Amino acid sequence: MKIEPLGESTDPLVNIFNTTVAELLNIVEAYRQRKLAEDIELLESEGGALSFEDKLKSSIKYGLSNKEDQTERIKIFGSNKPAKDRSKTYFQICWEVLEDPILRILVISGLISLTIGATLDEHPAYGWIEGFAIIVAVCVVVNVTAVNDMQKQKKFKELKKRNRTGRVVTILRDGVWSSMHPKHILVGDIIKIENGITIPADGILIDGSQIEVVEAAMTGENDNIKKLPFEEAVRIKEEYYLNNPGVLEAMKKSEEDRHHELPSPVVLSGTNLAEGVGIMIVIAVGKNSAEGRIFDLAERADELTPLQVKLARVAGGVGKLGLVCAIVTVITLYLRFIIEIASGEISWSNKEHPLLLVKFLIIGITVLVVAIPEGLPLAVTISLAYSIKKMQSENNLVRKMQACETMGGADQICSDKTGTLTQNLMTVSEMWAGNQALNIESGPPSQGTFQAEFLHLLKESIFMNSSAFIDPEKGKQGSKTEIAMILLMQALGHSDCIETRNTYLERYHRIFPFSSKRKKSSIIITTDEGKLRIHVKGASEVVSSCCTSFLTVDGKSHLIDNETSKVIQNMISRMTDNALRVIALTYRDLPIDVDIEKFDTMGFPELEKSNLTLIALIGIRDPIRPEVPGAVKECQRAGITVRMVTGDNKATAKAIARECNIISKDTQTVMEGKEFSTKTGGTVCKECKTKICPCPRNAREAKTSTKSIREDVVADLEAFKEIVANLAVLARSQPDDKYTLVTGLKQLGHVVAVTGDGTNDAPALSKADIGFAMGITGTEMAKESAGIILLDDNFKSIVRAVIWGRNIYDNIRAFLQFQITVNIVAVISAMVGAITIQQSPLTSVQLLWVNLIMDSFASLALATDPPTDDHLNRPPYKKTEFIIEKRMWKHILGQSIVQLIIMFSMMYAGEWFLPEFGTGTSVLYNKDTDYVIAGRTYNPDGSENYKPYLSDPNIGPSRQFTYIFNTFVLLQLTNEVNARKIRDEVNAFERILMNKMFIGIWFFTLAMQVLIISVGSYAFSCHLKGLTVEQWMICIAFSAISLVWRFVLVFMPTSIFSKVHVDENRNSARLLSMRGSSMQRERINLNTT
Template sequence: MEFYSGNRENVLKKLGSSQKSGLTNEEAEENKLKYGVNQFSQGKKESLIVQIMAALKEPMIFILIFASFITLFVNLYIMYKGGKPDFIEYAGILAAIVLSVAITLVMEGRSQKAFETLNKLKENIAVKVRRNNEVMLIPQQKIAAGDIILLETGDKVPADCRLLDSVSLAADESSLTGESKPVKKDAAVIFDKEDIPLAERYNMLYCGCYITEGSCAAVVTAVGDSTELGKIAFELREKKHTKTPLEEKLDRLGKIVTIFGVLAALVIFSIQIIQYYAFGNTVHSSVSEIFINSIVLIVAAVPEGLPTIVAVSLAVNVIKMAKENALVKKIVACETIGSVNVICSDKTGTLTENRMTVTGFYDGEWHDDPRELDSGYMIHNICLNTNSNLYMENGNYKFVGNPTEGSILAAYENSNLRESSGKSYTDERSDHEIIHVFPFSSELKHMTTVSNVDSKIVSYVKGSPELILKMCDISDEKLEEINRLIYDAQDQAMRVIAFAHKILEEKIDYGAEEEHDKLEEHMNFDGFVTITDPIRSEVFKAVETCREAGISLKILTGDHLVTARAIAKQLNIINENSFVVSAHEIEKMPDSELNEMLDKISVIARSTPALKLRIVKLLKARGSVVAVTGDGVNDAPAIKYADVGIAMGISGTEVSKEASDIVLLNDSFAVITKAIQWGRGIYQNFQRFMIFQLTVNLSAVLTVILSILSGLPSPFEALQLLWINIIMDGPPALTLGLEPLREDLMKEKPVERDAQIITKRMWIKIIYGGITITVLFMLQNLFNVLGVYPEEQRSTLFTMFVLFQLLNAFNCRELGYESITKNFKQNKIMLGVFTLTFILQILITQYGGKVFETHPLRLIIWIKIFLYCFILILLSEIIKAAVRGKGHKLEKAAAQIN
């Protein structure tokens, strides 16, 4: 049965409970066995082996594993033939695999432990329960289905419940339904059907929600995983992993690199086979040896340093984001967020502070500053005609009870009059006798309190301005002024609460309806306050930054359309090309029709969890990279499915945090834009690294092919190739991944999901670098343009190739056409490592002859080599200057035309 349908007696009978005495301890234990315990079951924790296997499935890691097998096979074959195997390359590839996987596991493990620690900080809430015919406090984990619990204003609902008795009850269900206003609840409501929407089940309370007003007795109907909250949490655990944009790009890159290596191997194999059969071959003794050497080129083409640079860069960003109070649960999210081009954000608690605030008031004239509040009747109305309370936390007032009442109480507490008089709202309540209260109801839309104030019996009313004004005697002229001010406030989606009073001349019967009406007629209008849920201060700049960065921000909120529209206007999210819609307008639309509208939709009001998830799916299907931010349970499914899910650490529910990739520990929306900037920086650093690596690969393959075609021996010895490989994949190359952020990162458009990680411009730089290095290298190899001695030639070629790579790294730092001098000093780590590498190259060449088979070079030759290699940078700078000059001319011409 659905516990919200039928009468209360049947519900109690079904659960074996009694409203008067509750369950016994024995019955509670039996119900735990039958209905479960009041704890969410944890998702099965992945073992270390499973985590390692998942890390090994990354595309580039998989290619490295394949390369390691080839390298092992080649060396075993050489050893089988009686040759001298070299397992150093094999060891290097294994080291790259182990390092990459280790960094990923350590950083994600570190973040997961921090997240678990965060969860353990949750208070073990004690709940008032009727057990064994007496009222007692027990931990919420020990509650069982059938328990009778007693709740009042400020309590958190520990499990799903059917109301038995209620007094002026309201609950905040925003975390579950997205509705920011408290929902009125009534135990007397009975439904005779079982298809009532969750948000309209007025006789039920749900786990994780808060009592904002009134009190109640309720019977627990579902606990733990069986609650509405638990069902969402379970569904989240069942979601399958979808590839991130980075994983997709690395997958495509892996295929390109593999094809390049295979084609290069085929070309070299074919050339050597032709030479071997047509002209004889003095280098190789068999076809199998030619095949083995060709296969080695496939391994050489694999950038084994890429997984390491990915892992190191992401790890560095995890640490950076932790310092900014952003807990990264999934390490790859650090880069993925840089590709985001759509942010779907909740409103309440994410863009706004989720804290009602009085922004102004009217007491005969308009006041922009709430601190000027000094009208005696309004103040008494605020203090006496409210049920909420305040408490101070971190210098700010927190509300216990209805947030609207809390906001007007806070306005009084912050007023100049409160400061000068020294009387708090609690003092006002204790100093004056409250005779009778007519509580607020959604039908009446106002609340009335009769009090004895300074020996006068006064009826105070607060509520909807339309109703309050009808109770008051006001001149037409004054009424027009008041209505104009109220309209202006409501047009800005501000909530308006009006106040009135009446001094009673005679005693009345408060229980008689006709007497009650006398309290609320011919009243004196005291004024009204305007209330808003303020936008977080950092959000304005963050939204502007997103706009400049080409990122679309969509508000998906459970709030009213008018409120959402006003927030969007304040943030300049909507314009003449965009609009605001309600969920009911688009829920029944087919995907094809909704997809056509998505670009123009900036705000969706009354969003449901299903609709949010649908929107995210449609955006991803069309190629968008989507981030979802939120704090409620209703946000969690979309957060889970998004490319990057971001939860609020303070106001966020535990389910939304569990579903997320990143948790903002300080709820600062501005951290998101900072994270996007870092993510873009990481992506560009990957690109710098790839230009460098592929340039080395291309130049190495071309020099080998041309040397073979020219009948020359291999220009490098085995250990010299190892040293080159260290430069290509080791610390010198990795420092490109630490390149500082460029200033214009957030003024560029986001990288599209299906974009290649290597762009056309990058291919031009790779091909230019590879061909230029090869040409300059072969000129020395064939014609000895530097005039070195024969015994110096091999060392000269070795040193030239190393220096070409070191100098080309400076070209790789600039992805565009900027001069290398612009940011030359920014990456100090790179400058230091490259200086150290060049010093080591000098030592190897001059003093490592026995190990590296080098010959010392004369000082003049060192000077010649450096100047000769510097041609690579000089030509690049000339080309970039020409392109920049052409661009300036085009801009100037366009300006003149305009």
């Protein structure tokens, strides 16, 4: 059981602190490698936990001193400031983009074309231009992509920074507990850890109660792991050794691992406190801590979001088609050339043909570049990044990108009550005390209502069994429920909460924090008379059932008879029916020799289970948020079922659910968690069919197991299905019940969103398709498990997330409809042109410009369309729904057919209907007609056509093919307007002015096209004189056909397209390998935030 040490320090400054960094890290490493209790034994050999008070020049009672020069401490042990983000530079991103093999081939081809054109071409003065233009076009693509990535990187750095902001930890300095940012923690600090926080540094527990930690973030183990202060851990270890003689010898000979059989006092940074409160001394921070060392060794793997994976599959189908077209095009061109050479139709020319062969290759490569819609993941990234920014302004802080897109398909929302559906503004509304009912809303009880003895016990119960307080400077701190009761005491003339606690500072014996399983909290103190007393507070029906007596106004205790019992139960029922949360305050005086460490089989304190005296019943009202009933109605209109999951009893939960419109039909039911769990059987392992099984819980455990990773399912799915058909509210529920509800709904094929604020909600938040954590009341562990954080804890913000999720999906579909149309037209026209006339109607540079329009400009324009409330007028997307639906295929294929007809008409018959205007050199070669001269370099039979004119520096590229290029681009701009609508909406221009980004990019693209046509010349293969105004009008007229044709398509039945789709379920590995770096650029993961 020997622990491998990390090494010894030779730092000459080590004697200042009487310990080394290595010695401290060996303690953590002993825990990480422990088989039984090696870490405890190592601490014992070091002199125990308290020995570090001297070694680290700290004080358990006063902590570190702010007056101390902390330079040496930081120099030796390090700082807890987060490591700098490893952001990529602009040039690193550019290089990553250039790792795309297709772009590299284009660069090489461009260089070859440039070299041959400048040396072997008949007209080297401008023969180099096309090769140079290809290189410039690639540079533009690279830089546009790099700029997008830089902006994306900047946005997520800001998001990461915002996620860190607001985290606080309680640190003891100069004898005063203060809230500080974790970055200020130093080795030797005494810090308080409380339920829900993420532990910010490695340390040793020196005090605490009922501490349970989840180490999933560090070890992958999802179970709660019990921790004990050092002294208790030693005692438990000694008892274990005594009761298990020979265990140490047996462990030495065995490979058996009993890592968690004995509780450890060592806690690791990055883990989460699931239960309890404690105090620890810090022994490692920053890069020396367990969390810091893990992050230093490995970066978290990037992952494609689900929508990106689905789009990659679509792109894979289109890309394969493009690859086939490119190969066919290149092979046809080379075969035709070889046949012409072999037959003697043409003779080899050292000046002309090497460049021609390179151009054939470039045409094929360019067809492939245009065919592969690598702009799809970019569009997802842009849409998500844009949406994330906008969603934050609407109080949705997105931590995981996939949560945005998944919300578009959410059809179930399981919502908490407190703070989400309600305002979390707790006020005491009613009270039963001293055997009388009091309406507090109408005013506090008069001064003579209660006698001093009663008030003393009421004050002691409220002030002592609570961690909340009201500070003159910081205001209200702690649980809103406890604050409401403190305010009640203030109304009764007792504002000395902090002072009262200070007088009891040395009289605390044991604190049992609130547990959702027990539904209560308790504290054991010594009274002024020297007696032991336990105060118990919790859910009224749970705690009152443990009472055998009650207090009257004079502070006297009386037995609860049948009549009084009925009064109490009726009072609880009346309050809960009035949507009040009822808290019972009780106490019990204990004999001085009582065993306060006695627990039942559930681990609950025995002392709080019987012989309690009821002090008061407190009815607390938490008003419904005024916007919630309307928001719930909006969800129901959108096809989303809203269910409430709460810890309140059935009566309170039902009353609140009715107010919120969650219950609107008599058939809807309310069920308590216990009954729900019994009927459904809870969750079990899918393979073993048991709640507890040997199956590994994570990938780390799976490496050493023959079994697959455990998958949880509902034990009795049929019973579950029957229950959830009408289930509206799950009352008196525990986190396990919420987890079962989420698991079952997902099993039934639903997309589930769930809200949570507590540490115990983490499993359900992680299990759900979309987890919403409360930004105000949520624990750090809940936030870490969630995909979205509700900054205002408001249900209305969830509705906004739904709208944004659906909008993202619609925007991606719009872009998909646009891009696939361009792909089909560009690829088919290029292939047919190359095969028939040895040239594509669009040159390589022109196609690269079109590719830029498709990928970057169109993705910005279409992926940023803002949402509207109309998104709630239809049901959610289904998981099995194809991303390209039948109506979309109707418009994709319909527009493609029209565009190809226009393109081929211009290409093969343009000289018969495309007019020529103007005078001068540009028209002299066509004196006998009013139409343009045929611009095809070769005729279909292989004979030369326009080729001689290309050699004339006064004429250059043809007017006909300038027509074709301009009309093609304008058709795409027109279709960009069409593509905004994907549901056969008649008006394609509806709300177009709402998207300023679309308008700006559309006109920018048009302006760039005008510039290219006017001055593009040889670089873009445009006529030296461009196009006249009249010719521009003709191009615009042809492009307008797309708008008219869309109107026809809207009324065309979609049934003829019912069998047209790209299989989105097939593997896209070939596409990913083909465009590996391009896809890699779009991988986004926010988990590291």
